[in-house]
Amino acid sequence: MHDDRTLVESRLKRVLDERIRPAVYPESVPLEVGIWTAPGEPVPVAEGLAAPRTPIAVGDAWGAPWGTSWITVTGTVPQAWAGRTVEALIDLGFDANMPGFQCEGLVYRPDGTPVKGLNPQNQWVRVAAPAAGGEQVLLHVEAASNPVILDYHPFLPTELGDKDTAGDQPQYKLTRMDLAVFDETVWQLVIDLEVLGELMAELPVDGARRWDVLRAVERALDAIDLQDVNGTAAAARSELTDVLAAPAVPSAHRISAIGHAHIDSAWLWPLRETVRKVARTTANMTALLEDEPDFLYTMSQAQQFAWIKEHRPEVYARVQKAVAEGRFVPAGGMWVESDTNMPSSEAMARQFVHGKRFFLDEFGVENHEAWLPDTFGFTGGLPQIIRNAGSKWLLTQKISWSQINKFPHHTFLWEGIDGTRIFTHFPPVDTYNCSMKGSEIAHAAKNFKDKGVARHSLAPTGWGDGGGGTTREMVAKAGRMKDLEGSATVRWEKPAEFFAKAEAEYPNPPVWVGELYLELHRATLTSQAKTKQGNRRSENLLREAELWCATASLRTGADYPYEQLDRIWKTVLLHQFHDILPGSSIAWVHREAEATYAALAAELDALIDGAQQALAGDTAGGRELVFNSAPHPRSAVPAGGAAPAGSGAGACEVVERPEGGFLLRNGLLDVVVDADGLVASVVEVASGRESVAPGTRANLLQLHPDFPNMWDAWDVDQFYRNTVTDLTAVDALTALSAPDQAAVRVARSFGSSTVVQTLTLRAGEQRLDIDTEVDWHETEKFLKAAFPLDVHTERYAAETQFGHLYRPTHTNTSWDAAKFEACNHRFVHLDEPGWGVALVTASTYGHDVTRAVRDTDGGTTTTVRFSLLRAPRFPDPKTDQGLHRFRHALVPGAAIGDAVREGYRIGLPERRVTGSAEQVAPLVRLDNDALVVSAVKLADDRSGDLIVRVYEAGGGRARGLLTTSYPLAGAVPCDLLERPWDGTRGEVAVEDGAVRLALRPFELVTLRLSAAG
């Protein structure tokens, strides 16, 4: 037979595009349209409904950037349409090629009840089915003219990302505002032909099925009268019945589809707009659930539920009903889909505490899956946190975005730094916006790496970010692929149903140990430094506030600020969303984040001050107490307690060197700062060991050009290293004298920027503190601080949640080489047997570590560089411009335990309070420094019990005794939600009023301590 395949395929495309799709709405009449534009920010629904309208016509421009317009459409269903299905078609000026990221609307009835969302690929509103004829139609649309930030030419700098700079040019033109007859038979024919046409394109050309489908499609096209598509659509459909009824082969891949809309909690729009995006999408999805009995929808991020509960109660009522029916499924059990690289141990834990508790309190639902489709990499600390939250599964799609290495599994066990294993699935469909295209379904089946031992995968289905979620077309296509020869099978299933099946069919999945590093978006560890500092400051202040408020409550009976801490935690958790903390949002988001963090800091400082003063007593007592919030003693003050300041041991001196520069000494370290203001030598006095590699100088600031190929705020591409400028020119070098410290100040200028650094040795401290103040006015540059160290090692440690992980210093494999920029929390540590060095940081997450072998002596130089600042121009054209302050320290002779201790210290300054008390005894003490207290707080159930979270921080086994300064009645191991839990494998025993702990490497345990009497 002659091969006419391409002829039929081309015919299908043209007839669908030009004749069949336009016939879905065969008749229409225009609607009358009126508009009112709110003068500033969005207004309450009642105000928008009541505002006076002025006429506007199709073709007219509307919508200044970030504006809100209330658009009213009115019309009458023609009598001739009696018995037909009638829909309003409302095209606000959508670009249907982009499913989201543009204008959007929410449709209301005159009484203020919401109907559904309007989105680029979802422009219809059902008016009558069947129509009687003569119905009056009156609908209101709350239309948001959010500007397009990510355009066809992506990543161009734009001023549209902040309402302060966006101007007032209308962004859209009303396009179609009609009442129209909806011909369901033609619509079904479109779906039939799309499913078969897309399936056909994926089938092997030498297989019979492809040709069966081709001939059926040809017969259907023959059956259509192109001048009367509506009259012949049924006949065309009947030609397709047999090929659509042929069942899938037994070995077909099985896809669990779940309705989904990935809504970034802020990104190319401000937080306040996400509230409305969620309302529009959930209005859409609850409406679709009512229309489609097989459909199921899932939504993650408890924060987004809380927003609609507060701001759109009428939409929330529909969500509650659908959740109760088991068809709207809360997923993930986190407060937001956060970044996981940067949040602290406690913050990562609280993401789950607040997320899961919200779902339990609101819906009585407990999730067992962590749902993070879009997060930029996953730390080795996360598995234990997931398990301690009472969950057991992880879903993410993001690792498929890695630039270099293909991850070897789609379903596997992921093992964290402590040995916890989490059953993990990467959907092989490779998108969290599946639209049920045949190419996507076929890709999932072909791409699935666990074929032969597993058969199930998951497909999150629907448009996110203002796309409105799943469409009725996707549901219709899924229905045809339920059991279709040549296709994977598609069923709507809840995430938990998928995971249960996937786990059951795959008893021995492969294991991946350590972090899930994303080989992309590495610059999110550095961009928007002030947002990152605000996060870190808030985490530290929350630790202090919980500790001292709990102490004051137990000691003095002071009220514990439950509601306030709950609210502050939720605000901090929200800002850890995976486009806020990573610095990848528009200027508006980061401007607001900075202000929010400042307000939180003021509030938390007031809480800390109040609690410490209550503990210190009357200021008239005149005694100065030092409060130590860190988990280790310092200045003779116990951890978690307060005592008079001890006196610093040893003298400090600064000596001017004849060849220029200074020698700083404190009896523990001798530090040479040369004439260029660079650190030429750091010798540990006790061992005589030099830290700085011969022929190099440390604390060297280096400037690179930094213009990635895509994703400016997100990415740094490896070629940035090819060009570098060492900032060695010094403007001023000054010795600073104080009795208990030796310091020099170095001033430099470069480009349009200046930097002042203060290098300080303090009495009794084996640590060189480096305070940096940069007035940064560069464009597309990357600023690093380099520390070339004389250490021979193949790996280094970087702190993560509840421990640390190791990364190579070499680039043996493509996997090693791809980690050219990585995350640490508070320290990077490297050592040779018997001697190590740590670099600690108050708020810098990004760093790189490289190695070189010296020609001079054959020794190895291992260079650690902290990533201080970038200056990308998209999406915020002025990213990081202005004044920044950083604090780092070099700790020679440090073991891991020293790195842990100095990491806590750098973020938790001592606080001095005058009062009458002689001291404040800590509520709890631990007798082993490897056992580190992560949190001390009162129990969230307001029982008055004390919650203490402890982890083993050294990576070894640790035994210890936890004692309390009050009579202890009992200690119960708990999960993160403070529920009794026997999941810990370590030992927790109460003996003689104390708690004996034996923890395995990096194990964390949460204890609920009840007081006697």
Ligand SMILES: [Zn+2]
């Ligand atoms: Zn996202």
